[in-house]
Amino acid sequence: MSSYGRLSVVTALLFFLASGRAAALTLDQQLDMIIDVYRLSPALCDIDQGLKDPEMASVGEVLFSTPVLSGYQDTSCATCHLDQRALTDGLPMAVGVGAEGEGEERLSGDGVVVPRNAFTLFGRASSEYEVFFWDGKVLAQDGKIFSPIGEGKDLGFRSPLALAAILPLLARDEFLGKQSFIESTAHLDLIDSSYYGEKVDAANEVLQLILADTNNQLVGQLLEVLEENGFSAAQVTLPFVGNALASFIAEKVSNCPKTDWERYLDGHVDALSTEEKRGAIVFFGKGRCAACHSGSRFSDFQFHSIAAPQGDLGTHIHGQDIGRAGVTYDKDDRFRFRTPPLLLVSETPPYGHSGAFSSLEEVVLFHMNPIPFFAEKGWNSTREKLTYGKILGSRSELLQYIDVTSSEELESLVAFLRTL
Ligand code: HEC
Numbered sequence: 005m006s007s008y009g010r011l012s013v014v015t016a017l018l019f020f021l022a023s024g025r026a027a028a029l030t031l032d033q034q035l036d037m038i039i040d041v042y043r044l045s046p047a048l049c050d051i052d053q054g055l056k057d058p059e060m061a062s063v064g065e066v067l068f069s070t071p072v073l074s075g076y077q078d079t080s081c082a083t084c085h086l087d088q089r090a091l092t093d094g095l096p097m098a099v100g101v102g103a104e105g106e107g108e109e110r111l112s113g114d115g116v117v118v119p120r121n122a123f124t125l126f127g128r129a130s131s132e133y134e135v136f137f138w139d140g141k142v143l144a145q146d147g148k149i150f151s152p153i154g155e156g157k158d159l160g161f162r163s164p165l166a167l168a169a170i171l172p173l174l175a176r177d178e179f180l181g182k183q184s185f186i187e188s189t190a191h192l193d194l195i196d197s198s199y200y201g202e203k204v205d206a207a208n209e210v211l212q213l214i215l216a217d218t219n220n221q222l223v224g225q226l227l228e229v230l231e232e233n234g235f236s237a238a239q240v241t242l243p244f245v246g247n248a249l250a251s252f253i254a255e256k257v258s259n260c261p262k263t264d265w266e267r268y269l270d271g272h273v274d275a276l277s278t279e280e281k282r283g284a285i286v287f288f289g290k291g292r293c294a295a296c297h298s299g300s301r302f303s304d305f306q307f308h309s310i311a312a313p314q315g316d317l318g319t320h321i322h323g324q325d326i327g328r329a330g331v332t333y334d335k336d337d338r339f340r341f342r343t344p345p346l347l348l349v350s351e352t353p354p355y356g357h358s359g360a361f362s363s364l365e366e367v368v369l370f371h372m373n374p375i376p377f378f379a380e381k382g383w384n385s386t387r388e389k390l391t392y393g394k395i396l397g398s399r400s401e402l403l404q405y406i407d408v409t410s411s412e413e414l415e416s417l418v419a420f421l422r423t424l
């Protein structure tokens with residue numbers, strides 16, 4: 005069927021659900037129609053072929069949790085992607101080098117704020133997953149991997165996840181550290197002062213410098229796992245690190261827990277309560293959530309703006325985060341972010357690219373009406389109050405069609421989100 009044909013079937017479904025005739029059907033019958041028209045199925049539980057590599061995964065396991073690659077040797081991937089928080093950190097915005105501890109503990113002290121909310125890593129090793137980060141700065145298309153450091157396949161990365169996995173290593177806030185610490189970690193300056201394209205060479209040099217420090221216990225641990233799995237230190241390049249991290253992430257999250265929603269899709273009608281079923285019907289029906297949160301992962305992997313508040317912390321001008329426009333330089337992309345996938349969403353608060361929303365209720369309501377949020381919370385600063393108009397102007401037109409009109413509907417939507 006052409007995409008126009010599909011669109012009209014969806015429109016017909018939306019009309020039908022809004023009409024009195026839908027009420028004559030049971031909730032399960034209505035959901036059957038929805039599943040059929042949207043062609044819904046559980047998320048593919050596959051692992052990108054190139055990532056199935058037990059030896060690399062063993063090396064990746066050590067790389068994921070060793071702080072030795074960070075500027076002050078105090079931060080690792082596991083610092084922000086914690087097992088007990090569904091592989092996020094539970095913070096509005098992540099805190100990188102210079103902080104201690106986990107989760108909220110990292111807020112006290114001199115840690116460098118990474119001005120974005122951390123993602124979980126579940127599902128990211130699937131071949132279906134092609135766009136990474138809030139701004140999509142790593143993107144797989146036509147067999148190529150586009151990224152700020154160049155085309156990934158040419159560089160030797162086995163998958164977009166492998167490339168996404170090493171970008172934190174090149175970031176000052178997450179790993180490298182502040183300028184003032186440079187004296188103690190002079191070689192890191194090499195990476196930071198290079199243009200992105202040259203960062204790979206610089207990082208390869210740095211990796212060799214780190215591995216040469218054989219008196220360091222953490223380096224010893226790394227050399228040991230390399231040897232055990234048949235690799236030598238000389239083989240350790242940035243793409244090698246990315247491929248190993250990605251193989252480990254793939255292995256770590258490959259058990260693919262079936263969510264209640266996916267069990268429902270598999271035919272277990274009791275997997276959802278009546279309220280959750282009502283919520284699903286709102287989500288795909290008058291809530292129009294699936295206009296953006298579509299497919300088995302609940303994301304179209306496109307970029308939209310809901311005009312999320314962001315305080316004064318952002319990587320771009322005036323402390324704001326212009327999102328996708330920072331990658332494409334297209335002004336129409338300002339304040340647009342990748343539609344976040346919603347699997348496991350109830351386990352990963354806070355929400356939004358800047359972590360401004362503490363609960364699901366808050367972020368869902370904000371899609372329909374941003375005013376209650378500011379009425380209740382006020383503004384972070386005068387600057388935010390004065391600049392928010394620009395962000396508001398970027399709000400997607402699609403949000404106008406959301407037609408949730410009672411608190412029961414809102415509550416049922418949130419109940420449904422908790423089943424994902
Ligand atoms: C200081 C905290 C922090 C550390 C350390 C960190 N991350 Fe992250 N991670 C984040 C944040 C924040 C984001 C979202 C950033 C963005 O989208 O711009 C993220 C996003 C990601 C993503 C993209 C997920 C998606 O859905 O697009 C991957 C993959 C990832 N991190 C892997 C890693 C790996 C591997 C390491 C170790 C080399 C690591 N991270 C270290 C905080 C951290």
Ligand code: HEC
Nearest residue numbers: 291293295296308312341342343344355356357367400402
């Ligand atoms: C125009 C596209 C669009 C529509 C329609 C839409 N969303 Fe979103 N949603 C987004 C984007 C983009 C974000 C992230 C915005 C940001 O942080 O700047 C988001 C964020 C979220 C989040 C937070 C997820 C997280 O991990 O931070 C939830 C939950 C959510 N949406 C649920 C819904 C529900 C429920 C509906 C229907 C009532 C809906 N959305 C409709 C685009 C959309």
